[in-house]
Each structure stands twice: as structure tokens, then as C-alpha cells.
Amino acid sequence: MVLRCRGHHFIGINMLSALKKSVRSKPSSQDIQANILAGLTVGVIALPLSMALAIASGVPPQHGLYTAIIAGIVIALTGGSKVNISGPTAAFVVILLPIVQQYGLGGLLISGFMAGVILVMMGLGRLGKLIEIVPYPVIVGFTAGIGVVIATFQIKDFFGLEVAAGGEHYLEKLANIAQAFPSLAWQETLVGALTLAVLLVWPKLRTKVPAHLAALLCGGIVAWVMTQTLADFSVATIGSRFHFEASGVIGNGIPPFLPIFQWPWNLPNAVGEPIGLSFELIRELLPAAITIAILGSLESLLCAVVADGMSGKKHNSNDELIGQGIGNMLVPLFGGIPATAAIARTAANVKAGGNSPLSSVIHSVFILLGILLLSPLLSYIPMASMAALLLVVAWNMSEAKHFIRTVKIAPRDDVLILILCFSLTVLFDMTVAVAVGMGLAALLFIRRSISLTDTKALARQTDSTEIPDDVVVYDINGPLFFGSAQKALKTIAMVRPDVKIVVLDMSEVTLLDMSAIVAMESIVNDLANKQVGLIINNLQPRMILKLRRAGVRKRLGKVEYSRTLSDSFKLVDKMRHGSSLL
Incomplete structure (x- = not known):
């Protein structure tokens, strides 16, 4: 897919880069076997997690399984990472739950499709370096806040509480x-x-059986045995909590058949009616879709970076965004919720020997077979066990050690952003937290960039050259943009009455935007009114061209451009006599 042509060079997106790299490497039979085993290992981990994350998002567990099946295959084959495993993740729970409560399943799937479109546009726009511009405190603040919210919402099922309905905000729900x-x-x-x-102790045994599987088996078996032996022992399970209807037959738990194609706008809203499709609905869901896309891109690219460090491979960030977008556009058409790459599952994949998209495909096939063959058994999993699993996921996601360490050692501004992002995520919602967090991070970046730009007058004696009394030389360091231009240039206009020529040494100016050009125009006009000449020294040619296009050029011999400071001093006499360099 080619985006544009510049001369004889084509600039485009190398689609399916991960799949192409895997095919070109000509995998051996041992590689294929390793990827199959890795896929099975990840499938065992992903199956219960996909159900738990769907439940936490406010939808029946099968929708999480559908997500893992479709996203695991499509994103692996179309994305830019050879080892990423995509599916439902805990990062999305805080965003998805309010959407389900307000717009129902149909609204959730439509917002997921919209997020997929945005992700494709981000990839085509070459925004794959997005992860590099998001400050660490922002990411830690989001993830810690998400972890706290997820853990809080699991208290109900963990203790079997009868919580009253209502409460739109976190504090109300907590009360x-x-x-x-x-x-x-x-x-x-x-x-x-x-x-x-079991979840906490099992990893210490260093067995190959995943802790998730062992814990759910123990919880399910104990619950079933106790129910059969004790008359007053009863626990809520997936089978007792969730129901489905197929061909007029109502069943319990997870439907034992393949996901079917269905337009998201035909699915129910919060009151059980078809949600439909309208411009007003798209407008209302757009902020949530943007938040899903931003968070999904951060999660997938961060996961790819971690996977590169573990596997020694190199991902294509723009292709990964396009793959994530295509996956999220297809997943809602089969009842799946938004997906992104999952760090825990990807790490398990790499550790198990996965090194190609085949492992992700196998993991999806395993989950598909699990739906077809194990649905009756999955219905016996207690809701309390699912809550315990999500508590561990929330704890791992919160990164409490990194949060505390950042609070202790980070600069004050970073600590404030960390706490603000965390508080907004918990007390309000992710849409507000993302908008405010990114906005504050941008403002902090601008402020720090402004501090890098400095203007100072040189001493009368520089190297072996003595600066005349009626000449002043200003050394400008750093980028001149809308935030720093006024600060850097305002002192230049306030020259002494006896100064006849101003020299601006711009050797270290790396950026010149429109705000800086306007500020330069103002300085030129002000100095011209005072009959003061201006010499701009060693400015990069492309920036000189910008100034000349804006009219900052030779005007009655009062503006000159030089390449070195010595040349600037040679121009002083010419400008005193009103002569021009040209």
C-alpha cells in the first residue's frame, strides 16, 4: 500500500510485515513444533482470562472468547510483531464497562469498530512511535488506576455480596x-x-502448568464437591449467572458453537432493544472510541517493545497499528469486544518458544476448540474464582512497586501528573484521564522545551575579536517555537540607545515555527524604526528560506545574513555606511 510518491522514492506501509518475515525465514519443523506448543500454552492461559475480562467489562464471557479467537488470528497475520498475542485485556475494562452500562452490547461493539478505523488511520499516518512520546508517569498513572478499579469491582463476586444497583461513579459504587x-x-x-x-503459591512450585488453570480447577472442583456434599453450600457459577438463546432453546453458561457474523447495530442497547446506527450515536461514542484507540495503541506497541527485548526480534510499529485496527474492525462483526496485544500472554508465548504468528493462530484455535468441546465444563467455574483471578491481574497491572518508586524519586511535576492521572482514572473515567493526562504531558513537554531555549548577550571580548561599543551580539540556543520564541526574542528589542547594529548568533537554533517568524518580523520592524541594523548569523539555510518567504530579508541594508561570527563583524562597517552585501 503506497501512500505518496516523492521523486523516485515511494513512501508507504509494508503490510503483513510480520507474516512476510516469518515466511522468508523458512521455519524448520522444530520451529513449527515450538510455535504449536507455545500456542497451546498461551491458549490455556488465555481461555479463562478472556472469559474473566469479558465479565469484568460487563458482557457475557463468550464475547471475550470470540475476541481472543478472531483477534488472535487476524492481528497476528496482519500486524507488525511476530510474537504479540492479542485479545481482551484488563486495560480496556475501565473504558468498556461504562459503555456497556450506557449503550449496551451494541454500543460497545460499534465503539470497538470505530476504534479499529482510528487505529488503521494512525498506522497509515505513521504514528507508530506514539509510545515514545507518552511520559512514563502518565502510563503508570493509567495502569495503576485501572488496576484499582478492576480490583474494587471484584469484591462483590469474591465475597458473594448482594450489592444494591445504582451508583454511576467510583465512590458511589464503593459506598x-x-x-x-x-x-x-x-x-x-x-x-x-x-x-x-493457589494463584499466589502455584508459581513458586515452578511447574509448567499455568497458575490460572490450576487455580480455577481447584476452585471449581472444591465448589462442585462441596455443593454435592453439603445441603446449604451454594456458589454462583458461570452457568448460573449467564444464559444464552439459540434457535429458540435457552441454555446456561457459554454457547457451544462458533461465533456468527452479525452487524453490531442490530445488537441490543442498554434496555434490550436494537441500538441502530445514527450520526448522533457515532458522535456520542467517538470520545470512547478515541480513548480505546489510544490506549490500544499504547498497550500493543509497549507489548511489542517488551517482546522485542525478550525475543531479539524487531517489530514494525506502523504495521502493528494497522493490524490492530483491522482486527478491531473485524472482531465486533463476530460479537467480540475491543482487543489489543497482551503483555502477559505475549511474554508467556516468547518464554514457551513462540517466534512466529503461528503460535497466536494456534492459541486462537485452542480457544475455539475449548468453546466447542468444553463449554459444559466451563459453566462450573465459580464466579468467586473468576474474581480471584481478576484480583491477581489487577495487582500485576497496577505495578505498585513502580508507582511507589516514581513517587519517591521523580521530579515534582512528574509526581503531580502521576497522581492526577491515577485519580482521574479511578474517580472519573479513562476518557477524562486520557485527555487530561496527555494534555498535561504536552504542556509539561512544552514548558521543559522552553527552558532549553536561552538568549544571552556576549561579552565585549570574544575569542580574538573585540565587539564595538555600538554593536551587541546575542547568542540564541535551542528551538524557537510558539512556546519559546517570545521568551528568547523579547530582550533583543530592548537595546540600548547607543546600539547601532544587533547580531543574532543562531548557530544552535534547531527549529523555527510561524510564531517565531512573526516574532522575528516584529523585531526587524522595531529595530528598523530605531535605525538599528540586524545581522543573522549562521542560521540553517532552510530556516533562512522561511524568513525570506515571510519578508525578513534585506531591507535598505538593515538586515544581513552571515555564515560565521567573523563574517558578521566584517558586515558591521558595510551596514554602518548603508551598503548591502549583494
């Missing part, structure tokens, strides 16, 4: 949870605590 603690169910708490204990 409802606190008031519901008298309804604590010891059966749910026992199963949840057992699952959590």
Missing part, C-alpha cells in the same frame, strides 16, 4: 459495596480465598 458487606456469603469467600491462594 454500595461497603454497605453490602453484612450480606457476605462464606461459601463464595471460601472458594475465592482458595483460588487466590
Whole structure:
């Protein structure tokens, strides 16, 4: 796909770069076997996680499985990373849950499709370096806030609380949870605590069986045995909580058939009616779609960077964004929620020997077979066990050690941004947090860039040249843009009455935008009115061209351009007598 032509060089996007690299490397039978085993390993981890993250997002668990199936195949084949594993992630939970509550499943899938379109546009616009311009405190603040919100919302199922409906904001929901603690169910708490204990202890055994699988098996078996032996023992399970209807038959748990194609706008809204498609709906969902796209791009590119460090491979960031966009455009058409690359699953893939998109495809096929063959068994998984699993996911995502370390050692501005992003994510929502966080990060960057630009007058004696009394030389260092131009140039206009010529040494000026050009025009006119000449020294040719186009050129011998400071001093006598260099 070619975007534009410049001379004889074509500038475009190298589509399917990860797949092409994998095919060109001519994988051996051992590589294929390693990728199949890695895919199976990741599939075992992804299957329960996909269900848990869908439940946390406010939709039935099968929609998380559909996401892992479609996204795992499509994004792996069209993206720019050979080892990324894509699917539902915890980062999206805080964004998706309010959408489901307000617009229902249909609204969620439409916003996911819109986010996919935005991601493709970001990739075509070559914004793959996005991860490099987002400050570390912003990322840590988002992720820590998301972790806190996810953990809070799991308290209800972990303890089996009967929480009253209502509460739009975090503090209101937290108050409802606190008031519901008298309804604590010891059966749910026992199963949840057992699952959590296994999740924490199992990794220390260093066995190849994933902790997620072992914990859910233990929780499910204990819950089933206790239910069969104790008359008053009862726990909520996936089968008792979720239901489906197919061909007029109502079933419990996860439907044991393939995801089907369906337009998202035909799916229900928050009140169970088809949501439809309108410009007003698109306008209302656009902020959430932008937030999903931004967070998805950050998560996928960060995951690719981590995977590169572990595998020694190199990803194509723009291709990865396009692949993520294509995946998120297709996933909603089969009932899947927004997807992005998952760091935990990708790391497990690399550690298990995965080095090509084949492992991601195998992981998706495993989940597909799990739906077809294991749906009745999956229905026995207790909701308390799923809550325990999400508590661990939330803790790992919060990166508490990095959060505390940043608060201790970071500059004050970074700490304030960290705490603000964290607070906004928890107390309000991710859309507000992303907008404010990115805006503050941009302002902080501008302020720090302004501090890099400095203007100072040189001493009367420079090297072996003595500066005449009626000449002043200003050394300008750093970029001149809308934030720094006024600060750097305002002192130049305030010259002494006895000064006849001003020399601007711009050897270290790296940027000149329209605001700086306007400021330069103002200085030229002001100095001309005072009959003061101006020499601009060693400015890059492309910037001189900008000034000349704007009219900052030779005017009655009062503006000159020189290449060295010595040349500037040679021009002084010519300008005193009103002569011109040309």
C-alpha cells in the first residue's frame, strides 16, 4: 500500500510485515513444533482470562472468547510483531464497562469498530512511535488506576455480596459495596480465598502448568464437591449467572458453537432493544472510541517493545497499528469486544518458544476448540474464582512497586501528573484521564522545551575579536517555537540607545515555527524604526528560506545574513555606511 510518491522514492506501509518475515525465514519443523506448543500454552492461559475480562467489562464471557479467537488470528497475520498475542485485556475494562452500562452490547461493539478505523488511520499516518512520546508517569498513572478499579469491582463476586444497583461513579459504587458487606456469603469467600491462594503459591512450585488453570480447577472442583456434599453450600457459577438463546432453546453458561457474523447495530442497547446506527450515536461514542484507540495503541506497541527485548526480534510499529485496527474492525462483526496485544500472554508465548504468528493462530484455535468441546465444563467455574483471578491481574497491572518508586524519586511535576492521572482514572473515567493526562504531558513537554531555549548577550571580548561599543551580539540556543520564541526574542528589542547594529548568533537554533517568524518580523520592524541594523548569523539555510518567504530579508541594508561570527563583524562597517552585501 503506497501512500505518496516523492521523486523516485515511494513512501508507504509494508503490510503483513510480520507474516512476510516469518515466511522468508523458512521455519524448520522444530520451529513449527515450538510455535504449536507455545500456542497451546498461551491458549490455556488465555481461555479463562478472556472469559474473566469479558465479565469484568460487563458482557457475557463468550464475547471475550470470540475476541481472543478472531483477534488472535487476524492481528497476528496482519500486524507488525511476530510474537504479540492479542485479545481482551484488563486495560480496556475501565473504558468498556461504562459503555456497556450506557449503550449496551451494541454500543460497545460499534465503539470497538470505530476504534479499529482510528487505529488503521494512525498506522497509515505513521504514528507508530506514539509510545515514545507518552511520559512514563502518565502510563503508570493509567495502569495503576485501572488496576484499582478492576480490583474494587471484584469484591462483590469474591465475597458473594448482594450489592444494591445504582451508583454511576467510583465512590458511589464503593459506598454500595461497603454497605453490602453484612450480606457476605462464606461459601463464595471460601472458594475465592482458595483460588487466590493457589494463584499466589502455584508459581513458586515452578511447574509448567499455568497458575490460572490450576487455580480455577481447584476452585471449581472444591465448589462442585462441596455443593454435592453439603445441603446449604451454594456458589454462583458461570452457568448460573449467564444464559444464552439459540434457535429458540435457552441454555446456561457459554454457547457451544462458533461465533456468527452479525452487524453490531442490530445488537441490543442498554434496555434490550436494537441500538441502530445514527450520526448522533457515532458522535456520542467517538470520545470512547478515541480513548480505546489510544490506549490500544499504547498497550500493543509497549507489548511489542517488551517482546522485542525478550525475543531479539524487531517489530514494525506502523504495521502493528494497522493490524490492530483491522482486527478491531473485524472482531465486533463476530460479537467480540475491543482487543489489543497482551503483555502477559505475549511474554508467556516468547518464554514457551513462540517466534512466529503461528503460535497466536494456534492459541486462537485452542480457544475455539475449548468453546466447542468444553463449554459444559466451563459453566462450573465459580464466579468467586473468576474474581480471584481478576484480583491477581489487577495487582500485576497496577505495578505498585513502580508507582511507589516514581513517587519517591521523580521530579515534582512528574509526581503531580502521576497522581492526577491515577485519580482521574479511578474517580472519573479513562476518557477524562486520557485527555487530561496527555494534555498535561504536552504542556509539561512544552514548558521543559522552553527552558532549553536561552538568549544571552556576549561579552565585549570574544575569542580574538573585540565587539564595538555600538554593536551587541546575542547568542540564541535551542528551538524557537510558539512556546519559546517570545521568551528568547523579547530582550533583543530592548537595546540600548547607543546600539547601532544587533547580531543574532543562531548557530544552535534547531527549529523555527510561524510564531517565531512573526516574532522575528516584529523585531526587524522595531529595530528598523530605531535605525538599528540586524545581522543573522549562521542560521540553517532552510530556516533562512522561511524568513525570506515571510519578508525578513534585506531591507535598505538593515538586515544581513552571515555564515560565521567573523563574517558578521566584517558586515558591521558595510551596514554602518548603508551598503548591502549583494
